[in-house]
Each structure stands twice: as C-alpha cells, then as structure tokens.
Amino acid sequence: MITIDxxxxxxxxxxxxxxxxxxxxxxxxxxxxxxxxxxxxxxxRLLIDLIKADAGSVKINDNNVAKDDSWKSVTGSFLDQxxxxxxxxPEEFFNFTGKxxxxxxxxxxSFLHEMAEFFNNEIIGKKKLIRNLSMGNQQKxxxxxxLMGNPPLVVLxxxxxxxxxxxxxxxxxxxxxxxxxxxxxxxxxSHDLNHITEVCDRIVVLENGLAVHDIQTSSDTLAxxxxxxxx
Amino acid sequence: MLIKYFLEHQWKxxxxxxxxxxxxxxxLIMGFFFFILxxxxxxxxxxxxxxxxxxxxxxxxxxxxxxxxxxYFAGMFAFRxxxxxxxxxxxxxxxxxxxxxxxxxHFLLFKGSINLFTLISIVFFIPFAAFQINYYHNxxxxxxxxxxxxxxxxxxxxxxxxLKKQMVASLKTVSLILAIILILAAGDYFxxxxxxxxxxxxxxxxxxxxxxxxxxxxxxxxMYAINYQFLRDxxxxxxxxKDSGGDLSETGQIGYLKKLGLIGELISLDIRMYLRNxxxxxxxxxxxxxxxxxxxxxPSGEYTKDGGFMIFIGIFVTSVMMINYLQYTFAYEGxxxxxxxxSGLNMGDYLRAKMTLAYCVGIACYVLTIPYIYFGTExxxxxxxxxxxxxxxxxxxVLYFSSYNKKTMAINKGGAFSYQGIGAMHFFILMPVFxxxxxxxxxxxxxxxxxxxxxxxxxxxxLALPFRKYFIQLTxxxxxxxxxxxxAGLREKS
Numbered sequence: 013m014i015t016i017d018x019x020x021x022x023x024x025x026x027x028x029x030x031x032x033x034x035x036x037x038x039x040x041x042x043x044x045x046x047x048x049x050x051x052x053x054x055x056x057r058l059l060i061d062l063i064k065a066d067a068g069s070v071k072i073n074d075n076n077v078a079k080d081d082s083w084k085s086v087t088g089s090f091l092d093q094x095x096x097x098x099x100x101x102p103e104e105f106f107n108f109t110g111k112x113x114x115x116x117x118x119x120x121x122s123f124l125h126e127m128a129e130f131f132n133n134e135i136i137g138k139k140k141l142i143r144n145l146s147m148g149n150q151q152k153x154x155x156x157x158x159l160m161g162n163p164p165l166v167v168l169x170x171x172x173x174x175x176x177x178x179x180x181x182x183x184x185x186x187x188x189x190x191x192x193x194x195x196x197x198x199x200x201x202s203h204d205l206n207h208i209t210e211v212c213d214r215i216v217v218l219e220n221g222l223a224v225h226d227i228q229t230s231s232d233t234l235a236x237x238x239x240x241x242x243x
Numbered sequence: 244m245l246i247k248y249f250l251e252h253q254w255k256x257x258x259x260x261x262x263x264x265x266x267x268x269x270x271l272i273m274g275f276f277f278f279i280l281x282x283x284x285x286x287x288x289x290x291x292x293x294x295x296x297x298x299x300x301x302x303x304x305x306x307x308x309x310x311x312x313x314x315y316f317a318g319m320f321a322f323r324x325x326x327x328x329x330x331x332x333x334x335x336x337x338x339x340x341x342x343x344x345x346x347x348x349h350f351l352l353f354k355g356s357i358n359l360f361t362l363i364s365i366v367f368f369i370p371f372a373a374f375q376i377n378y379y380h381n382x383x384x385x386x387x388x389x390x391x392x393x394x395x396x397x398x399x400x401x402x403x404x405x406l407k408k409q410m411v412a413s414l415k416t417v418s419l420i421l422a423i424i425l426i427l428a429a430g431d432y433f434x435x436x437x438x439x440x441x442x443x444x445x446x447x448x449x450x451x452x453x454x455x456x457x458x459x460x461x462x463x464x465x466m467y468a469i470n471y472q473f474l475r476d477x478x479x480x481x482x483x484x485k486d487s488g489g490d491l492s493e494t495g496q497i498g499y500l501k502k503l504g505l506i507g508e509l510i511s512l513d514i515r516m517y518l519r520n521x522x523x524x525x526x527x528x529x530x531x532x533x534x535x536x537x538x539x540x541x542p543s544g545e546y547t548k549d550g551g552f553m554i555f556i557g558i559f560v561t562s563v564m565m566i567n568y569l570q571y572t573f574a575y576e577g578x579x580x581x582x583x584x585x586s587g588l589n590m591g592d593y594l595r596a597k598m599t600l601a602y603c604v605g606i607a608c609y610v611l612t613i614p615y616i617y618f619g620t621e622x623x624x625x626x627x628x629x630x631x632x633x634x635x636x637x638x639x640x641v642l643y644f645s646s647y648n649k650k651t652m653a654i655n656k657g658g659a660f661s662y663q664g665i666g667a668m669h670f671f672i673l674m675p676v677f678x679x680x681x682x683x684x685x686x687x688x689x690x691x692x693x694x695x696x697x698x699x700x701x702x703x704x705x706l707a708l709p710f711r712k713y714f715i716q717l718t719x720x721x722x723x724x725x726x727x728x729x730x731a732g733l734r735e736k737s
Contacts, residue, residue: 060585064727084587094581094734097512099519099655111508112588141519143655 013038013165013197014059018068021054021221029054029221031068036199036214038164041191043212043229044201045237050218052201053091056169059199060089072165088113088163090154090171098143102135102153105142106160113161120160127156130182147174155183159190166190167199172207180207187211205241209234249350285366292370296378305379306447308371313442315367316395323360323403330355330404338478348474352467355404356397364396384453391449391456398462405470408477410525505589509596516575517568520654523575526567533563534611541618551681551688553622554700557629558680560612562637565605569641570672572597573722574664577651577733584730590722594642594715601638605630624694628701629680635704637676639714644672646721649732 016034020027029051036042044052057063059070061077069076072083089095097105103124110120124136134149135156142150151174158166172180188211190196202208208215209229217225217240225240227233296304330351337347372389380388410417431438449455500507517523537560540552576583583593609630616623652664680700687696722729 062581062585062727062730081587084585087585087587089585091581094579095585097579097582099516100512104515108508108512109586111505112586 013040013073014199015071015074016059016068017071019055019058019065019070020067021051021058021063021065027221029058031055031221031223034216034223034226036197038197039191039195040214041187041198041200041212043208043215044199044218045203045205045208045215046201046218047241049220051221052218053169054221055218056089056091056167056199056201060087060091060167062091083165086163087165087167088158088160089167090158091167091169093150093154095154095157096142096150099141101139101141102145103137105153106157109157109160113163115161123160127159130156130179130186132179132182148176148179151175152179159186162190162194162196164195165197165199169201170203171200172202172204184211205234205237209237246346246350246353253354281366284363288367289370292372292374295371295375304375305450306443308375309443309446309450310439312392312446313439316399316442317438319360319364319396320399320403323400324406327358327360327400327403327407329407344475344478348471348478351474352401352404352470355470356400358400361396361400364393368392368396380450380453384450387453387456388450391459392446394459394461394463398459398466401463401466401470405466405473408470408473505592506596506599509593510600513568513597513600516654521656522652522654530564534560534608536560536563537612537615537618537622541615541622551685553625554629554680554684555677557622557625558633558637558677560615561609561626561630562605562633562676564608565601565633565638566641566673566676568604569597569601569638570645570669571648571652571664572642572645573648573729573733574645574650574652574669575654577653577664580730580733584726590719591715594718597642598638598711598715601642602634605634605638624697628697628704631701631704632680633704635707636679639707639711639718641672641676643714643718643721644668646718646725646729649725649729651733651735 014034014036016031016036018033019029019031021029028049044055046052054063058065059072059077061070061083064078069078071077073086075082077083097108100108106124107117107120110117110123115123128136131152135145135152138145142153145153151171155168155171158168171183175183184207187198187200191198198211200208200212213229215225215227215229215233215237216223217227217237227236291298295308299307338344368389372385372392376388377385406417406420427438430436449458500511503510517527537556540556573580583590609626612626613623615626647668650664656663683699683703684693684696687693687699
C-alpha cells in the first residue's frame, strides 16, 4: 500500500527525518511511536504531501504522492486543527467533507448514525460552531471526518490526545472494527504505548528521525517498548 | 517591578515573531527609511516653527497657528483612526497569576500612548513652543502651551483607542460617533460655522490667561479614565473569547445552493465564513460606505464627468466588494489549508466557486449602484463599462494574484481596519486594478472621444470574459507550484 524510499527532510541543516526504506502493507495497522521531536508529524506530513521531501519518495498504491493526486481519493487524514473548518458547525463540516468525498446525503446521514456512539451525544445537534467546542470534541470530529467514505488508508496523528477515557476505549474499538470490516490500513502515531500496542499490528520506533525499531506486535511488545523508553 | 517583565515580554514577542526574524533585511531597510523620514519631519517642524511668523504674512501669527493646529488635530484624528494599532497584550497567560487586574489595564493603556503618532506630535509641537510661544510670551508659558496641545493630542489618542475598542464591541456606538463627526465636518464644509475658528479661538482665549491652559490636561485624563473603566470591565476570559456563533440555523442556509452540488456547497462555505467571522463581518458592515462612495463626488461638478477620476470611482463602487472578497483568497483559508489540499477537493472546483460568488457580488453591487443615474446618464454608462471590465478582467486577475499569498489572516479576530495578514502583495494587486483601466481610457479621452474610451473598457472586459477558464488554469498551476510554500506559511499563525 505504502512504499517509502530513502525519505529525507531537514530544517535549517538539522535532519528531522531519514527513512531508508519502509513498506506498509494493505490492511496493516501501523503504529508510530517516538519522543517529542522524533519526526512523527514530519513523516505524516510528508506522507500526505503537505511538505516537500528533500530527497526520496512516498508512494501510495505505487503513485508518488508529490507527483500524482490520486492518493487523495484513497486517503483520509487528521493531523491537527488545520484539518477542521472551525467556523462551521459539526453537521455542516461533515456534510461538506462528505460531499468532497463524493458521498450522498443519505450516506452522510448513515455515517453520522454509525458514529453516534463515538460522538457520545456531544457533537451532533448542539448548535455550536466547531471552534466553540472543547479540544476533545474537536478531536472526535477530525477523526470521524478522516473515516468518512471508508478510505482504504487512514492517517491519524496522536488521535488519543485530549480524548476522555471512554472515548479512548471507543476509538480503539472503532479502529479495530473498521480494520476488520472494511480492511482499512491505519497509520497512527501516539505517545501512549498502551493504546498503540493494543490497536497496531506493527510498531515502528522513531528516534531523531531514524526508524530504530520495527516490531510486529506480540504479547511482550509493550514491555519491550517500555524498557526502551525508560532511560 | 512588574512593568519590567511586561515590557520584556512584549519586546521578546516582537523580536521573536516569525515575520520579524524572517525579514530582518527588509525590516532594516524599512527602519532606515523611517529614520530618514523622521529626520525630515524634525527639520520641517523646526523650519516651520522657527519661521512661522514670516510664513504668516497677515494676521496674528499665534491666532493663525492655533487655526492650523485645529486642522492638525483633525488630520491626526483621521490618521490615528485608520492607521493606529490597538494596544494589545495577550492577557490570558497573566490573568490567573497573582497580579492586580488594574496593573494589567494600566500597562495596556500606557502602551497605547506610545506610538509613532504621539512621537510625531511631540516633534512637531516643540519648535512652535520654543520659537513662537516663547518669543511672544515666555518660557514657562511655552512649556504650559506645549503640555496643553500635547494633552489634546494624547486625549485624541485615547479617544481613538476607545472608539476602536468599541468598534469591536458595539458597532452602534461607533456609527453614532462617526455620524456626529461627519455632520460636524459637513457643517464646516457648507460654512455653517468654522471648525478651525472655533478650536483656534478656544486656544486663543486660554492663552490670554496661560494658567487656564492647564484645563486641557483634563482631556487625556478623562479619556484615560473612560478607557480604563471599559477595559477593566472587559478583562474577563469569557469576554476575551466571547464569540457567539449567531443563530446557526439561519446563517448561510440557502436552499438553492444545495441544488448546485459541490460548487453550491463551496459557495455556502464562503458565505458562512463571511457571516461568522468578526473580520469579514465588519467588512460587510462597510459595504454601504463603499457603495455610497460615489456620493462624495458625483454631486459636485468639479470632477468632470468624462475624466479618468470617474473611471476610478466607477471601478471602486462596482468592484471593490468583489475585489475585497477575491484578493484574500488563500489568506482566509489559513486555518484549514492543510485540509483543503489533502482532502481530495478539486482545487479547480474551489476556484470556480470563488469566481461564481464573486460574480454574484459584482452583479449585486452593479445593480445597487444603478440609481446613480440620477446624477447623469454618463455615470451609468461609465459604471456599466467599469462593471464589465471588473467581471471580465479584474476578478480573474485578482484571484490569480491572490495565489501568491502565504500569510494566514486571522478572520476570527480584529476589525475592518486591522492589517494583520495583509501583505504587500495585497496592495500590489490593487495597483493594476485601478491603473490599467486608466491606460485603456485616457488615450481615447485625450483624442477627444471619452465615449470611445468607455466602450473600449467594456470591450476589454467582454473579450476577457471567455478567457476565465484560462485564468483559472493559470491560478491552479501557480497553486500547484507554490503549494508547499503556501502551506508552510499559512500553518504559521502569527
């Protein structure tokens, strides 16, 4: 699904990302962990062509993302607040995003219905603009919008941040369900080792822009990650 | 000392902002120019003050001086109103600390008195006090006089701050005050009374008994107190972030647009953006002023009806709203540009929606300005030519140039006269918009045939209209090339 080749990015002479080679298979849930500044967000931004790589390439379905826009129709993403239109109400935003993804009004309605549990009655019908909602609720909207139209690839940067415990658990279930039902490939970054080992089949550890570990998740993954980060 | 920390934080905020650091060279050059301008100001004020009694050939120099100062204050008021920035301190990080709220407000207001205009006034007043008042009276009167006129200026400063703060809070108060000022100005213009004589003679009278000049010291103190009261009451978190979304069910809900599919969806997005953000909303409030702009010129015969100036007015009244809407494309979107370029939205559709809405705005403005026919059929003809030129050439080229922007505009904050997010680029766009029509029109006028000039203008617009797609392609290409630069720039919230 995704092929990363010799991908490099540096800011002001300092290398922030240098990935020699990485392949992510279809249907895999791929986790990215690393301390602050390890290059997680940079990697995701390169992946969806928001910044320009200094060298190397990212290919989604064998198309280079920087040269061909076809990846947009197979990818849903939520990295930060820049993915929300904050002067819309959640309904308006979902409607807008849905239309971009080519969904009909009925499909949008049934999608929102499907998300009702995840939203926990705090999003729809509140007559509030997105910018007036709490961080956690904004986060829910962004994650849900990334899932609209069941794209084969979903990229989420720190999705567990600012969510309440109930929603964190619901998000994990949602990711697992979407993965099995729709065979969606998930790319998720997180600081929370518990969450990420729970939802991901494969975890890559980034350190100073380098992929230092590439682990298939097993029962002792959490322990080994914890010992890795306990310095 | 608390104030030391405030000043230090402010200094760091200024020097560490991304804009400052990136454009250090530009800032240095600008600084140099300002320095030169400042020197010129010093020299001019010195010469004026030194030679005033020679410049004034008849009448009492001091009386004439006071009348001149009346106009100086009026001009200063206008300049301050349009150009002066509101004193701002991001107070949120300080509110929870054990600081007195009054110190925060005092600091804010103190900062508000320190600006370029105050400095200009000081430099401007001193020579007159030192050479004229000192000569006709004595040194202590000169001091008193200087402090008095400076008090007027400082009072104006705080009045403008209050007015602009109110403008964000309640537009009604401001409209009322501005209406009063307009009526007063009109009274002077039509000769019901003389503004300069009245203000001048107040100063004359006070100077008869110089200690009375001290009365004027009350002016800034009173204005300061009003501001203090207002700010102190407003300094709560809920006021700072107060932001009622209005009634959601009604804003930007146009049934017809739903039938247009994605384009309609995009148009309602922009309508909602305009209605739900402070900055854009205050532009909408100003629409009547833009449309009525012609009233300043059409009634008097001074501006000959076949002149280039009428073309300028024509472009202005028919197209300025459309231009305003289009030129900040890719500045409004700062908050969600990443979403736009990664969501799979066809940018061509996005631009087409912009053009469609811009055309609607242009047509609406044209229809609203048709009543100007009252002042002569030529005006309607000129405006029609300008309107066609605007739709055909101005709109697509402004959209094209807007894709060179890379600064976020915080549309959720600030009023109509905020310059945040407006770059040199946006002024650059306006030059061809107003100059090109003159290039087309003036040769015909000089050849003695202005009617042909109008026709040429309209014809240019008509000819350009079919090339709309080409302009959109050009804009798309530019977007494609500058995508990363724009995204990086827009991601930075200044």
